[in-house]
Amino acid sequence: MPTGVALRDVREQLFDAADRVLLRDGPAALTSRAVTAEAGVSKGVVHRHFPDFDAFLAEFVLDRVDRMDARAAALRESAGTGTVVDNLTDALTAVFGSVAVAVVALITFRDDLRARLRETWPVGVPVLTDAASMIATYLAAERDLGRLTADAVVEGLAPTLIGTGHLLFADRTGPPPDRDAVRRMVDSVVAGSLPR
Amino acid sequence: MPTGVALRDVREQLFDAADRVLLRDGPAALTSRAVTAEAGVSKGVVHRHFPDFDAFLAEFVLDRVDRMDARAAALRESAGTGTVVDNLTDALTAVFGSVAVAVVALITFRDDLRARLRETWPVGVPVLTDAASMIATYLAAERDLGRLTADAVVEGLAPTLIGTGHLLFADRTGPPPDRDAVRRMVDSVVAGSLPR
DNA sequence: TTGACGAGTGGGCGCTTGCCCACTATTACT
DNA sequence: AGTAATAGTGGGCAAGCGCCCACTCGTCAA
Numbered sequence A, B: 001m002p003t004g005v006a007l008r009d010v011r012e013q014l015f016d017a018a019d020r021v022l023l024r025d026g027p028a029a030l031t032s033r034a035v036t037a038e039a040g041v042s043k044g045v046v047h048r049h050f051p052d053f054d055a056f057l058a059e060f061v062l063d064r065v066d067r068m069d070a071r072a073a074a075l076r077e078s079a080g081t082g083t084v085v086d087n088l089t090d091a092l093t094a095v096f097g098s099v100a101v102a103v104v105a106l107i108t109f110r111d112d113l114r115a116r117l118r119e120t121w122p123v124g125v126p127v128l129t130d131a132a133s134m135i136a137t138y139l140a141a142e143r144d145l146g147r148l149t150a151d152a153v154v155e156g157l158a159p160t161l162i163g164t165g166h167l168l169f170a171d172r173t174g175p176p177p178d179r180d181a182v183r184r185m186v187d188s189v190v191a192g193s194l195p196r
Numbered sequence C: 001t002t003g004a005c006g007a008g009t010g011g012g013c014g015c016t017t018g019c020c021c022a023c024t025a026t027t028a029c030t
Numbered sequence D: 001a002g003t004a005a006t007a008g009t010g011g012g013c014a015a016g017c018g019c020c021c022a023c024t025c026g027t028c029a030a
Helices: A004-025 A032-039 A043-049 A053-078 A084-096 A100-109 A111-120 A126-141 A150-169 A179-193 B004-025 B032-039 B043-049 B053-078 B084-096 B100-109 B111-120 B126-141 B150-169 B179-193
Strands: none
Touching: A004 A032, A004 A043, A004 A053, A004 A100, A032 A043, A032 A053, A043 A053, A053 A100, A053 A111, A084 A179, A100 A111, A100 B100, B004 B032, B004 B043, B004 B053, B004 B100, B032 B043, B032 B053, B043 B053, B053 B100, B053 B111, B084 B179, B100 B111
């Protein structure tokens, strides 16, 4: 077997499998056996690439948030056309429609995992920071923000959208919220915060 | 043994034990054995009062949110003095300093439990509704709300506070956020939404 | 006093979890 | 071709889970 390259391939393979398990069965079902079975490899493979399963989870979360950040950056590039509400709706759908909510649920649920993540990640829940800066960039690009500075958005409006979006998308057992529902939420939140 | 009264006593006893386990060890540690051990009763006692442990969890969550609502009502009574920021800070501390965050984490984590709760609870995460109406009552009592109607608060500002508060209080492994930290968050959020 | 009933007990079953470890298969180097 | 190294396999372990059920024991009615 190739030494360096294949080693990283297996890790990616396991991460992708974790994504599918997370989206299909929820964070409670994210066990080492479920991940390896989904990846189509032997169950012992995790402990060759990671000291233990919690270490796998920690690296998985870090990797996924990095990818979310990249996706947010890509959205920033393509923004500018359309209203701010449309852009925010797209952004929220992209962020919360993905594996992000399950990752947040995982971090919130597992105290020990969160403590482990703090060694690498000094402050709070990283998803908040990433999505907040993303939304702030959106709003800063809009004209006539009035007294609503970008900092105020990060401190106030962004958590609004994240909080509501989180609760809106948290339920994967029911039917997924359609774009109109998300847009309505964004619309009401922005209407209550932006000057007109 | 007395029949009716003691039966409800044991249920309360188990609920109180679940509170302590939840606050001390987190939602991941909330097992039937942990609850019964904390309550100082035999592990078989749960299955005499509830068909299964998930039914216990569902009733526990329903009961706890009812209590949160009662606490919010009590806070509403004593409100009126002090600034809106102070009142909101007290409210958030009362709601999120309790077992509420762990309950939300539980609901977010467990897909099956959430589906079970929906049979009794038709829409979304109830904590959001309760806390939102509570905060809306606070703000409605304040004069000079300007264009910010109570509905807009429920739709916009309340989720802001709940979202940030949730993430602020979600970490029970680190030191708990002091009142000043909460107040600073509330201050920045309100400053970004209320007209001055 | 005695019998029956029901709340409470705890041993144990079946299952799943993370993890260990002896093992095989596949590659790279001499 | 032979050998060493290593990625990958999977049986099996201890621990923990929810749950079942035979059991004890306190309490009332007869």
